[in-house]
C-alpha cells in the first residue's frame with residue numbers, strides 16, 4: 001500500500017467522466033488512503049453520492065452546511081485535514097473558477113483555502129479543451145503549483161474523438177503515488193527518535209515524571225517516515241505516539257536508564273538521532289519495593305542525576321551521523337542553546353522558549369528556532385507541531401546531505 005495514512009480530499013465535478021471517480025476512490029482506498037469526497041451540485045447528476053459515500057467510507061460533502069441539522073462543512077478544516085486535494089474529473093467551468101478565484105461552491109472554497117498540494121485531472125470535449133480560455137486557465141493553475149494530469153486522446157461522450165478524455169483512474173493514482181514518493185528524499189535512511197517523558201520510580205506505585213505529551217516527537221517521527229526514513233521511536237509513557245505506521249517501530253520504555261539502553265542499542269545503525277524526549281534530570285537514589293507507608297515524619301528522597309542520553313550519544317557519534325537535541329529555556333535562550341549544542345556534541349539544537357505563548361508542553365502549536373553547529377540561527381513563527389516538524393526535518397535533511405557531500 002503506497003498511500004497508507006494519507007488524507008486525500010477528492011473533488012468531483014459535473015462531467016460525464018464522474019463515473020470514473022468511483023474507481024478512483026476505490027483505488028485510493030485500496031492503496032491505504034483515507035478519502036473524503038466533495039461533489040459539486042452538478043456532479044450529483046452524473047454519479048450518486050451514495051455510491052461515492054459507500055466507496056470512500058465517508059459522508060459526501062456538497063453544501064456549505066447540512067440542510068437537515070445545520071452542521072457546517074468547514075472548507076478550512078477540510079483543507080487542513082488534507083495532505084492532497086485531487087480534483088478529478090475537473091470541468092472547464094471548475095478550472096476556470098479555480099484560476100480566477102471564484103468560490104461559489106464547497107469544492108471551490110476548499111480549493112481556495114487549501115494549503116496542501118493540488119492535482120487536477122481535466123475532462124471535457126475536445127474543442128473546450130483546446131479553447132484558448134481553457135488553455136490559459138491550465139497555465140494559471142500550473143503557475144500556482146497545481147499538478148495537471150493531462151487529458152488523453154480518444155473517444156469522447158459527444159461522439160467526437162480527440163483530446164479531452166480524463167486520464168484512467170489507475171494512471172491518476174500512479175500520479176498521486178509518484179507525487180508522494182517524490183518527497184521521499186530520506187528513503188534508505190534510518191532514524192532514532194526519543195519522545196515523551198520518563199518516569200522515575202520512587203516505589204511500586206509512585207514516580208517522578210513530567211507533563212511531556214509526546215506530540216512533538218510523534219510529529220517528527222511521522223515527518224521522517226513520510227520522507228521515506230525508517231524510524232525507531234523510543235518513547236516514555238506519553239499520551240501521544242504514532243500508531244500503526246508501517247515504517248515507525250515504537251519501542252516503549254519507562255525510565256531514563258531504560259531509554260538510554262534502547263537508544264544505545266539502536267544508535268550504531270542509524271543516520272539520524274532526534275532527542276525529543278523530556279528526560280527526567282534526576283531519579284531517586286533507591287526505588288522501594290512495595291508502597292512506602294505514610295509516617296509522621298517528613299519523607300526525604302535522595303535524588304541522583306540521570307545519565308544525559310544526548311551527551312552519551314554525542315560522545316559516540318560518527319562523522320556522518322546527525323544528532324539533534326532540544327532546549328527548553330527561560331532566559332539567555334540562544335546562548336544556553338549554543339552551550340548545550342557544544343557540550344552534547346549535537347549538529348542541530350531546536351530551541352523553544354517557555355516565554356512564547358502557545359509553545360511547549362501539551363500545546364498543539366510550537367514556536368522554535370534552530371541553531372546549527374556552525375552557530376547559524378534560524379527562527380520560525382508559531383505553527384502547528386506538524387508544520388514545525390516539517391521545518392525541523394527539512395533542516396535535518398539538509399544536514400545529512402551536507403555531511404554526505406563532504
Ligand code: CTP
Nearest residue numbers: 275276277279306307308309310325326327328
Ligand atoms: N536530554 C537527554 N538526557 C537527559 C537530559 C536531557 O537526552 N538526561 C536531552 C533532551 O532530550 C534534549 C536535550 O538533552 O534534547 C536538552 O535537554 P534539557 O533538559 O533542555 O537540557 P539539560 O541538559 O537537562 O539542561 P538543563 O535542564 O540544565 O537546562
